Amino acid sequence: MASPLLENLNPEQLAAVTLPHVSALILAGAGSGKTRVLTTRIAWLLATGQASPLSILAVTFTNKAAKEMMSRLSALTPVNTRGMWVGTFHGLCNRMLRAHYRDAQLPQAFQIMDMQDQLAMIKRVYKAHNIDDERFPARQLQSLINASKEEGLRPNQVEAHDEFTRRQVEHFALYEQACQRDGVVDFPELLLRTYELLTQHEGLREHYRRRFSHILVDEFQDTNVLQYKWLKQLTSPQTSVFAVGDDDQSIYAFRGANVANMQHFERDFANAAPVKLIKLEQNYRSHGRILDAANALIKHNQARLGKNLWTADAEGEPVRAFAAPSDIDEAAFIVDVVNGLVADGVSPAEIAVLYRSNAQSRVVEHALFNAGMPYRVYGGMRFFERAEVKHALAYLRLIASPADDGAFLRVINFPPRGIGARSIETLQERAQATGSSLWQTACSQPVAGRAGSSVAAFVGLIESMRNATHGLPLPEAVDHVVHASGLLAHYTGEKDGQERVDNLQELINAADGFLRETEREIGEGGDDPLMSFLSHAALEAGETQAAEGRPALQLMTVHSAKGLEFHTVFVTGLEEGLFPHENSMSEFDGIEEERRLAYVAITRARRRLYLTHAQSRMLHGQLRYNVASRFLEEFPDGLVQWLSARRRDFTMVEDAAPATRVVAREVPGWRIGQSVKHAKFGLGIIIDAEGRGDDARVQVNFREAGVKWLALEYAKLQPA
DNA sequence: AAATGTGGAATTTTT
DNA sequence: TTCCACATTT
DSSP: OOOGGGTTOOHHHHHHHTOOSSOEEEEEOTTSOHHHHHHHHHHHHHHTTSOOGGGEEEEESSHHHHHHHHHHHHHHOOSOOTTOEEEEHHHHHHHHHHHTTTTTTOOTTOEEOOHHHHHHHHHHHHHHTTOOTTTSOHHHHHHHHHHHHHTTOOGGGSOOOSHHHHHHHHHHHHHHHHHHHHTEEOHHHHHHHHHHHHHHOHHHHHHHHHHOSEEEESSGGGOOHHHHHHHHHTOOTTOEEEEEEOGGGOOOGGGTOOTHHHHHHHHHSOOSSOOEEEEEOBOSSSOHHHHHHHHHHHTTOSSOOOOOOBOSSOOOSOEEEEEESSHHHHHHHHHHHHHHHHHTTOOGGGEEEEESSGGGHHHHHHHHHHHTOOEEEOOSOOGGGSHHHHHHHHHHHHHHOTTOHHHHHHHTTSSOOSOOHHHHHHHHHHHHHHTOOHHHHHHSOOOOHHHHHHHHHHHHHHHHHHHHHTTOOHHHHHHHHHHHTSHHHHHHTSTTOHHHHHHHHHHHHHHHHHHHHHHTTTTTSOOOHHHHHHHHHHHOOOOSSOOOSSOOEEEEEHHHHTTOOEEEEEEOOOBTBBTTBGGGGGSTTHHHHHHHHHHHHHTTEEEEEEEEEESEEEETTEEEEOOBOGGGGGSOTTTEEEOGGGTSOHHHHHHHSGGGSOOOOOBTTBOTTOEEEETTTEEEEEEEEEOOGGGOEEEEEETTTEEEEEETTTSOOEEO
16 A cells, blocks of 8 residues: 555554554654654544544643644645544543533533632632631642542542541532532543543443544553543443553653553453554654663663664764753853854754753743843743733633632622622622522622622623623624723723733734634534633633744753753753652652653753753752762763863862852862762762861762761762 | 731642 | 742731
8 A cells, every 4th residue: 555644654653553443552752753653543544434533532631732633634634624523631521511511410601610710719618618728728628639530539439547638528528519509610520520421321421432433542651540531431342542652751640640551551441352562662853872861761760661762863962961060050051052052053942951840940041141042931820820811701701600609709809899808708608608609699689888889780790791792703702801891991000011901902812813713613513602712711721921033942841841852952950859859759659750751851852962960059048069860870881971061170160150159168178069989878979068187077968878977087088 | 909028838730 | 049828017
């Protein structure tokens, strides 16, 4: 078969793409063409008539991945992909719940809460039931709720072995009641409710099982217990499940990802035929030495399915490492190298600085700013999370779903309209007493006087907005609400309000863009555009910040770099305590997860890889001295080229920025920050010193043995 | 209702 | 140190 679709696939990719109607686990290494295989598989199923678009469901974790899949797929197939279900777990579940809201026991206009909304809801529950948030921190309950749901557990199924947990589970149950009354669902609820819908309604379950004969799952190593159960519900002996993942890139255990799903897959999804296992190990991204480093590092993990990346490409540049005296010097080094690369014609946008934790970006930003180098920091506030945008959305939510107390409280006095805390509390008490929503309570307003009339005016405002926007095209409805609510006027009058005004305008644009993008799909569900837009706003928080005009250096955590690639990558802060993070050391599988994280970082690089660590760094307002990361020791000799600075005398560098350095309490011959070796304790770093001559003692932070004071006269310390 | 002060915590993050 | 949530002040 000379299908152009299959051209240039390597034998393993070809085997995966053209697999018969069985379930399969594709172990796809970093840069092995995972997305290509996934999309080509779908295109091939369509091209050979083995599947119609209606019979395909493809699920991802992020909206970005879903979009990417759709756009690459449309380039591969002439078949109209409408009717295919491609989306995130949450997006697909939302779709099912909208279609079967009655069976799912939800109101038609149920709203989705993001994490902020969820926390606010918990605090409201606390207030209504006089729960002490000192004893029961709201965030802790939030974690318990989400973790429980992600394991598929309702409050009555959560095991509580102690009194504290028992109380928390009670609060969990109260929270669920409140959500149900308000007609709101949190993120994990979307999945859990859909899962229960399928388990409890055989007709529906059979319908979807018959419909989706092909289910494809991206990033399978990131699935949690509930997602796995959900997939099982959709699967019959006739279903082909094509799961793509990489156990070596499993870095989300902390949010419930369960790599064991990969091991269980072979057992649980073997139906008519055994599950096929295919490994994609040829890497199309990186030069040889980068892969050598990645392979060498990940070999130190015990729990692996086992994979080794290789490339037909060149060995390339050596991997380089740099030991900086301080975090400031580390940043200066990065600026130096970047300047050199940019002078050589590498675009700054093709260079990434990766770090373990966000706090590390500050020093690098500072150095880049002073060097006049454009950069972009990932992470932070998303568009739909901004206060002004959430306010506008709350008005829209209240129009669509008046029982939504969260939305009600957000805007009842914003912009300020003279409804004080007192009136709101009275309203809440009465709502609590009658078991009705704040909106209902506000409508049946028997309170006389000024407060009563303000509340009545608010009710009138929302009702007039509902009438005025009824039947309007979505962007015009949003436009109306932004004006009629007084939000625009409020921010226009405020100093520093321009950005917020811009964001409100941008919300109108977003509504317009959303309408255009979904136009083709409307008719299929006959959905209310406002409802869809509100779901969209909750499920897709939007970009962190608009892309810069000129190409900018990319700064991000290793986690957010997953799935991306760059010409040059700096992996920074490779220090014990930071990377691997100290918290991970007490966690189950913690160090191995940190190592996978380092593996992800390394495999982002196409051509050049720099590994850096700093011997001292400012952390939580204190200067800390860290030993180089164990990961740096896990590369075979000769693979990593240490740059001159390791040999260079520290004092040279210290002279460059003397003001930033603590003047060491001098012990002749030794320096704070110096790496040393001890016969018994091994490698360490000098972090303090005192005394002179025979009394001279140094404090050393040993990698293995911890912090110790040593008398120089007796301890046979060697410079390392 | 905004402005200012205080205490505590400070991996990683998407939906 | 720096950020945030929350409390108190003005």
